[in-house]
């Protein structure tokens with residue numbers, strides 16, 4: 001099935017974010033042997049050290065994902081939904097071949113005997129649809145266009161699936177990150193409650209006050225439990241998206257990547273939003289890559305060809321040419337041609353052509369509407385990303401350090417008996433709350449980022465990174481990625 | 495207007511004090527350098543013993559036409575309560591409290607007041623009997639002195655006693671900022687039977703310097719952070735020096751927002767006067783603690799006994815520096831493992847107060863408990879035998895048989911057999 005591989009995987013590089021080079025993740029997968037060349041050529045992500053085979057001995061050990069590209073690579077290999085898309089492409093391939101064949105010629109034989117005669121009159125005819133022949137190149141084109149449409153549809157589905165994998169990956173990491181943060185907040189509240197209990201035991205704190213701290217602690221513990229449940233659910237969603245067994249061990253990072261790891265710097269985003277030429281370039285790039293736009297365009301050109309075909313067929317619909325051989329009863333032979341056609345009296349194809357032209361107009365309007373929608377969606381998404389970048393940067397560079405400074409100053413006041421231990425621990429809780437806000441902002445950022453990447457068919461980061469030479473290379477580098485593991489892995493492959 | 499009779503009286507008094515004045519002025523110059531004690535030798539000719547303002551000074555004057563001329567300058571000052579706490583305060587002539595004015599009953603004084611603040615001010619001569627127009631009440635007795643202007647107050651001192659001066663213009667703020675001073679008027683007729691050898695002037699005040707800040711908060715009414723004697727806190731308050739057997743007078747004025755029961759160790763003092771002047775001896779009473787009410791002054795006299803005797807406010811929070819007032823009580827609370835857990839979350843956390851607060855000074859002195867900037871620890875001060883755990887309105891009267899001039903004599907060593915000592919066991923027949 002080399003065609004299938006080519007058809008689909010020519011577009012794959014656009015679906016999967018880039019990663020670092022390394023050993024081919026799929027190299028041991030015989031199912032994909034025939035794609036390897038294409039993959040290596042087109043998709044660095046799939047060539048990366050993604051699945052860390054070193055940490056993945058044959059049977060039981062858990063998979064470890066460090067970034068969304070690795071998740072996407074795994075999904076390509078594992079996800080039933082993606083396998084279904086690949087299979088549908090196989091069907092389309094077969095249909096295409098079918099459509100490019102010439103109709104089998106017709107053959108008929110007859111034997112007649114005159115009444116009272118001993119001799120038979122036999123007749124053989126071989127008929128071949130001449131139109132079928134004449135229009136073969138045209139039909140091949142048409143089938144090709146339909147096939148391209150099918151490919152676009154598959155591409156769209158794959159884009160969606162892989163985009164979804166990216167989103168659920170980030171959602172899962174975020175949920176873990178948030179859950180850990182809730183754990184710390186709950187721990188701080190527990191310390192306060194424990195302190196209150198000790199003070200109460202010593203007779204220094206009323207029951208009412210002690211219960212107040214206990215109540216706060218209970219609420220925080222509940223929030224943590226909820227966060228844990230959400231983390232579990234997100235992990236399950238990720239596994240499902242990856243096509244893993246629900247019990248399969250899977251490791252993902254504890255923390256979301258920093259905003260600095262994104263290729264989309266605030267400066268580049270601002271440039272893009274302010275410079276209409278740059279934005280137009282991104283729009284062009286997006287529309288040329290997006291499956292739905294390609295789908296509409298392919299549809300339109302298919303209709304164009306259909307229209308041409310209809311014009312060629314004009315006046316000679318259903319022409320049949322036959323080669324007839326007759327053997328007379330007397331043994332003599334007569335051969336000749338037979339032409340068989342229907343008269344274009346009532347249906348001359350004019351309505352069919354009108355319909356096609358109307359379809360064309362509709363598609364063209366649809367395409368314009370889609371482009372307009374894409375323009376707005378892109379603008380909105382870039383705006384959101386810029387705002388989230390600024391918020392996250394402020395939280396990281398100003399708000400969290402401020403809270404840390406406040407905690408340090410509260411400790412100084414505590415040291416001088418100017419403030420009490422409850423206030424001290426509450427200052428720590430304030431800091432934890434700010435960190436939680438930061439994580440929530442990061443989550444929104446990476447989900448928006450994933451959405452934009454999906455929406456632009458994975459082209460946004462490379463394009464935007466090109467606007468800002470100071471930006472890091474595209475593709476979030478997940479921390480922690482221990483260098484030792486990399487070395488180990490390469491060693492393993494030797 | 496000064497009438498003819500006042501003028502005559504004034505000039506008559508002026509003649510007398512003109513002679514004294516020049517010597518007095520030179521005496522001030524020497525004491526302004528050493529704040530500990532009067533230069534007794536230089537004051538032998540005076541009919542009175544000049545007052546000493548610990549950590550402060552007496553304002554020099556010049557005689558002009560029989561009038562003692564002083565110059566007070568109201569201005570912002572850079573003030574230090576003790577090492578580690580500096581603020582922007584307001585005061586006079588570079589200090590808070592302002593310099594002590596000292597004169598003699600019957601003197602005519604002309605006091606120039608220059609306003610170097612950015613807002614109007616006045617000087618009210620607290621407790622002085624003077625013409626209405628000299629009373630220094632903004633709006634009532636005069637227009638307030640605008641910034642940059644110099645005004646004159648001139649009147650004759652028709653009384654004696656321990657008095658004070660302070661603004662009566664934006665009074666709440668200006669006093670909260672530290673604008674105040676002592677005004678000592680000696681009786682024309684000295685009490686020869688109780689000649690004073692050492693005379694000290696102490697002015698009590700309170701300050702709201704929130705931890706980590708550099709300027710007083712004038713809105714605070716009760717929860718002050720610092721309680722000061724002459725705008726200093728222990729251990730930065732200069733000790734009062736005297737020699738055994740000397741008669742010592744401690745004049746205490748209070749321009750804070752609270753009454754202070756001032757307690758003296760080692761002696762029963764006589765309360766001998768107030769802003770009402772020196773009391774007739776029949777009115778004197780023996781006390782060990784005297785409440786100095788807000789806006790009042792009291793003179794406490796005693797014969798010095800060798801030792802380092804505390805003189806302090808007996809409201810124990812007033813002998814502390816900045817402290818929190820709404821802390822949970824940690825006495826008797828064993829945090830145990832919890833302390834380690836909290837420290838894990840907040841590095842540097844230490845449980846404190848399980849067995850009392852005494853350990854606090856030990857932690858501070860050991861240097862491993864850093865406090866807010868510009869903030870003094872709640873308690874401090876090292877004596878010869880360990881931490882004194884004091885702050886605020888606390889100082890020492892250091893009495894020795896023989897002083898070495900104005901030098902701090904160091905710690906008093908109790909003579910053999912006169913100091914508390916440790917025993918290994920208490921006889922069982924001592925009832926408990």
Ligand SMILES: [Cu+2]
Nearest residue numbers: 754807809812
């Ligand atoms: Cu007091």
